Amino acid sequence: MGPNMYLYEKAREAHYQDLLREAEKRRLLARLPRYRRSMSRRAAGKLGILLLKLGTWLKQFEQPHTELEDYE
Numbered sequence: 001m002g003p004n005m006y007l008y009e010k011a012r013e014a015h016y017q018d019l020l021r022e023a024e025k026r027r028l029l030a031r032l033p034r035y036r037r038s039m040s041r042r043a044a045g046k047l048g049i050l051l052l053k054l055g056t057w058l059k060q061f062e063q064p065h066t067e068l069e070d071y072e
Helices: 004-030 036-071
Strands: none
Touching: none
């Protein structure tokens, strides 16, 4: 009966340590900001606006060059 009790206590301690690790993971996840998705959407939106502005600027930059070719 002695060795079985030892194994039982070891298994119980291992299970307890697993539960502690899982609880710590949940605590850490709960502390993360919940607006992480909205931050990525906001960043993607700003990048899209920047690309649109860049495209508009490049079109304006290229237009005088094409108008000069029409007169030659």
